[in-house]
Structure formats: structure tokens, C-alpha cells
Amino acid sequence: MMNLSIRQLTTFREVMRAGSISQAARALGRTQPAVSAMIAALERELGFALFLRAQGKLTPTPEARFFLEETEEILGRLDQARQTLAGISKLESGHLRVACHPAASGVFLPGALTGFLAGRPDVRVSLMMRTSRVVEDLIASQQFDLGFAEAPAPRASIRQTDFDLDCICVLAAGHPLADRAAIAPADLDGADLAMLFSEHPITARTRAVFEAAGCRFRHRFELQTFLPGLRLVAAGLCAMICDPVTAHGHLAQAGPGAGLVMRPFRPRVGTRLAILEPAHRPQSRLAAAFRDHLAAEVTSMRDGLAARLAP
Structure with a gap:
């Protein structure tokens, strides 16, 4: 079973691009013997020669040209994965699944999402409107990242943050x-x-x-x-x-x-609303960040209404 390393693949790609061991070594910031040793180890691992060596020159074999296509694809996928993981780390990519009750679905929840998604064009959102009871069940069954609805009775399958508001x-x-x-x-x-x-x-x-x-x-x-x-x-x-x-x-x-x-x-006349989270699976960093943003939006809504209700 072959055991190829990313360093071997990047070294091979650079030798193919540069056309020589010495130029590849300069581009990689490594010594010529180190690059030569890396290519030799790669050939041993593959079980066939990648270059013909004659009079100090390297000539890629047909196998080397085929292997370069595979190498470019592997390293390209790796670069894409790095970018995706960096986006996740910075909360700039991912998928949010949110369920909310009808009162919040038209203005409040879309408004909260609009503020949260500013500068996050790679975040995808699934937003579902259902009755509060159905939202509760969707979260309890661990199908959605967050729910926003009328506060249910406590359940072991749900973590909830309650807000006591005035009608x-x-x-x-x-x-x-x-x-x-x-x-x-x-x-x-x-x-x-x-x-x-x-x-x-x-x-x-x-x-x-x-x-x-x-x-x-x-x-x-x-x-x-x-x-x-x-x-x-x-x-x-x-x-x-x-x-x-x-x-x-x-x-x-x-x-x-x-x-x-x-x-x-x-x-x-009070009413209790709640942010609901599934209790039996880890929450993504993106979902946790939106939960905190949504909690701040609820508080802002409450305070803003109080300020506007005076005649």
C-alpha cells in the first residue's frame, strides 16, 4: 500500500513545472540534494521511474505526465479544503438550518439573518416556518441547528434560552x-x-x-x-x-x-419566546455564533419596542 505525502506531491509538481531539480529547489527554498532525495523516495514508493536522467538532465516519463494530472487534482482539492476550513474557522462558510414560528418568519428572523450574514457570502441557510410545536419537535429530533418559537416545557432533547416579553x-x-x-x-x-x-x-x-x-x-x-x-x-x-x-x-x-x-x-400579559438548540449533538461554531446574534436581536427588539410605545 502506497504511503505518499503532500510534501512529495508538491515537490514533484514543482520539478515538473521548473524542468530541473536545481530550479525546483530554489522555488521551494530547499537544497538540491533534498529535492533529489524526495523525488527518489517518491519513485520508490510508486514503483516506477518518473524521470529519465542523462547528462545531468531530467526528462519526464509518460508515467510522470499522467501522474502530474493526478497530482494537480489532489493538490487542488486540498487547497479547496484548506480554504473551506479557513472559512469555517472564521465563520465565513457553512450551512445554517433554522426553524421558526410564523410570527418571526416574515420580518424578525429574516432581519436577524440579514445582519448576521453581512460579509458571509458563502454561508447557506435553510429557513423553515412551522408552528411552535412543530419547531420544538424538529429541534428535539436534532434535525435543525436552531429554532425560534414560543417557549416549550423543558425537554431533555432541547437546550433553550427563554425570553419573557410583554404583549x-x-x-x-x-x-x-x-x-x-x-x-x-x-x-x-x-x-x-x-x-x-x-x-x-x-x-x-x-x-x-x-x-x-x-x-x-x-x-x-x-x-x-x-x-x-x-x-x-x-x-x-x-x-x-x-x-x-x-x-x-x-x-x-x-x-x-x-x-x-x-x-x-x-x-x-407576558409571552415567553425561546431559542431552541438540539441537546444531543455538538453545535457548529457557525450555529453558536448565530444563536448569540439572535439572542442579542431579541433583546434589541424588546428594548426598541419599549422606547417606541410611549405616545
Whole structure:
């Protein structure tokens, strides 16, 4: 079984390019005897001559010319591998597999990726939008690098970083309550509301806050996601207490105004979001870097919303 070294191959390639041992030695920064010994060892390993030696000159054999093609291909692949590994080391290449829930898929997650991928043209991304429960299962089955969704109950197969965030009251721009610094259940007593389906934690918590305040909770529009509720609110059909990711997405796209006013809701209705990671396989350096970037983006979103909600 042959045992060829990279140094033997690079030496042989340089001798073929230079046409002589002496010129190859100068190009490689080595002595002529060392290059000659390297070529001789390579020939012994291969079992055939690469050069004919006559009157101090080297003439490549036909086998040498064939072997040069193989050598160029091997060394070319090695150079490509070095570049790829260098890119991975610098977090400039690789493949990210990310799953997120619907509220984050339109604006927030693409925005976070846009910032992270700046200067990283060789990073590929698979971005999948699924319900929070499906995102949880995709991470638990170790199929994706990261998930971003409503925080699940702890599972041994998932590492999670939780964020406790405030839900936000959304009103039409001309609503009589639009100039309030914050909205309370008494302000919306019996008013038409757009909320997620009744079993959703945000809806259940909002209903509990209304009941604790002795106010009527009128669930006129039942939604699967908050996004269509924005249009209903802007049309003056209802108010809405929604998650901060949906609010952030609207503000990022539409800017101030656009027919809606957003205010804090008090007492607070909280929602927990989480960055999810597979617990049973090592995380790539690229995925770990994006996790840290995403966590910073969540914090920035939370702080930015708080600053923009004042009337």
C-alpha cells in the first residue's frame, strides 16, 4: 500500500513545472540534494521511474505526465479544503438550518439573518416556518441547528434560552384611546377584540386579566396568527393584544403611523419566546455564533419596542 505525502506531491509538481531539480529547489527554498532525495523516495514508493536522467538532465516519463494530472487534482482539492476550513474557522462558510414560528418568519428572523450574514457570502441557510410545536419537535429530533418559537416545557432533547416579553395593545390610529400612555382592561371592557384561538396561552392570559379586573372579554375575531388582525384593527373593527414579534414586524415594515397605534397593556400579559438548540449533538461554531446574534436581536427588539410605545 502506497504511503505518499503532500510534501512529495508538491515537490514533484514543482520539478515538473521548473524542468530541473536545481530550479525546483530554489522555488521551494530547499537544497538540491533534498529535492533529489524526495523525488527518489517518491519513485520508490510508486514503483516506477518518473524521470529519465542523462547528462545531468531530467526528462519526464509518460508515467510522470499522467501522474502530474493526478497530482494537480489532489493538490487542488486540498487547497479547496484548506480554504473551506479557513472559512469555517472564521465563520465565513457553512450551512445554517433554522426553524421558526410564523410570527418571526416574515420580518424578525429574516432581519436577524440579514445582519448576521453581512460579509458571509458563502454561508447557506435553510429557513423553515412551522408552528411552535412543530419547531420544538424538529429541534428535539436534532434535525435543525436552531429554532425560534414560543417557549416549550423543558425537554431533555432541547437546550433553550427563554425570553419573557410583554404583549402589546394595538389600536386604530383614530381610536379614542390612542392618546393613552397605556391601555388597561377597563378601557376595553366589552370592546371587540382580535385574539388567537381560545386555547392559546396569550388569549388565556388576556382573558384572565380581564376577569380579574371584572371586565368583559369580547373575543370577536379568533385568529391562528396575529398578522391578519393588524388589518382588522386598522379598519376600526377591533382592538388587539398581540405578541411583540408581530408588533415589531409591523413597525419595521410600515414605520410609524400606517393606521395603527401601539401601547403597553397593563397589567402586563407576558409571552415567553425561546431559542431552541438540539441537546444531543455538538453545535457548529457557525450555529453558536448565530444563536448569540439572535439572542442579542431579541433583546434589541424588546428594548426598541419599549422606547417606541410611549405616545
